[in-house]
Amino acid sequence: MATAPEAGQLIALLLKLTNPKKTIEIGCANIMQIIAIDLDREAYEMELPIIQKANIEHKINFIQSSTLSALDELLNENDNRGIFDFAFIDADRVRYQKYHERMLDLVKVGVSMPEECVKETMKPNRQHIIEFNKFLASDTHVQISQVPI
Numbered sequence: 001m002a003t004a005p006e007a008g009q010l011i012a013l014l015l016k017l018t019n020p021k022k023t024i025e026i027g028c029a030n031i032m033q034i035i036a037i038d039l040d041r042e043a044y045e046m047e048l049p050i051i052q053k054a055n056i057e058h059k060i061n062f063i064q065s066s067t068l069s070a071l072d073e074l075l076n077e078n079d080n081r082g083i084f085d086f087a088f089i090d091a092d093r094v095r096y097q098k099y100h101e102r103m104l105d106l107v108k109v110g111v112s113m114p115e116e117c118v119k120e121t122m123k124p125n126r127q128h129i130i131e132f133n134k135f136l137a138s139d140t141h142v143q144i145s146q147v148p149i
């Protein structure tokens, strides 16, 4: 993942690997691209130079916008549905349900890397983790929960 900018005002991070319009392919793997959204102009103006200085502008598309309208804009393009690998929201709590509903359309189902893209030495680990995740999902002793980090 790209090095995070020092000051943390990025509120919605959508990590994408597979948008054919935006990713840079290297062999089987694509370089990740992050879409970061913040409504606050001041935060945007403070963060953008940090991203530029770190030479990671090609990896982070930083948008100054309300999260809701940025997500709706993403959803208007059908190509964006189900292509994001990861979403992190740390914004205005009152709209979390709305963000959640939109994220479900944006984030892909079945996020593990295709087997043919995994190094031979890592293939057993990949399989163990897939099996462990399945086990956890069906284990009635535990609940999957949101982690406040």
Ligand SMILES: C[S@@+](CC[C@H](N)C(=O)[O-])C[C@H]1O[C@@H](n2cnc3c(N)ncnc32)[C@H](O)[C@@H]1O
Pocket: 007, 008, 009, 010, 011, 037, 038, 039, 040, 043, 065, 066, 067, 068, 090, 091, 092
């Ligand atoms: C609690 S801060 C979190 C920032 C960062 N994740 C951190 O840990 O430092 C919340 C951020 O969400 C932004 N924000 C609040 N409401 C927003 C909205 N509707 N759309 C986009 N950004 C919003 C604020 O400008 C602020 O930068």
